[in-house]
Amino acid sequence: MPLLVPPAPAPALLSVLAALSSPTAVLEARTPALRTAQGPLDAELPLPVHVFEPASVPGGLPHARLAGWRFHIRAGARVAAAGETVATPDGWVFSRFSEGPYLASTERALRQAEPLPATYQPHLLSVPSRYMMALWLHSVPRADAATAQPDPADLVIPLAPAPPGIASHRVYRIVELAPLLSAWLAPPPLAGSPA
Known part of the structure; x- marks a missing residue:
């Protein structure tokens, strides 16, 4: 079934398009493929980027906080x-x-x-403490991308490179990864307290 890509806020798209039309922004970008791209550049495929935070309930799913939007920048037939x-x-x-x-x-x-077999809304998720990025497939395809929260029916595909113990490009049910994510997101014990 097709993915239902959520619409990005107009100001987010306009800010990327303005940067693309700025020779200074493109030439100073640390992206060799973008600097050497020929032909028109276009922003497409807006994906909301969420940072996972600890669950509000012990044993629950992590909380998702919208942190940004990422657009693929197409140069001709390829993403640059x-x-x-x-x-x-x-x-x-x-x-x-x-x-x-x-x-x-x-x-x-x-x-x-x-x-x-089902329709999903794609998001990117980040777990900064583990340098992990993943494609989060939200099972509520028409949800508001800004307020979407993990659901037990959601899927996660870790991107490569993935942290040790996580297989990149394997489709996981979010509930399979929830215990590991919760352990990663938990605050460290205070010094001198029993671990």
Whole structure:
């Protein structure tokens, strides 16, 4: 079934398009593929980026906080980079252009998700403490992307490179990863307290 990509906030898209039309922003980007791209550049495939935080209930699913939007930057027939935005008190602003293994891995994970039997809303999720990125397939395809929260029916495809003990590009049910994610997200014990 097809993935239902949520619409990005207009200011997020406009900020990426403004950066793409700025020769300075493109030339100063640390993305060789973007600097050498020929032809028009376009922002497509907006994916909300969520940071996972500890569950509010012991043993529950982690909480998701919308941290930004990532757009694939297409140069002709290929994706050359990603354009990222972040929320500020004044609204969505352009953050940076990036490339690297997560870009190709995201494309691969999206292709993996296309033939799944149900319809999902794709999100990216980040677990910064483990340098982990994953494609989060939310089982409520028409949910508000800004407020979406993990559901037991959701799937997760870790992107490569994945942390030790997690297989990249394997489709996991989120409940399979929840105990590990909860352990990773738990605050460290206070010094001098029993662990």
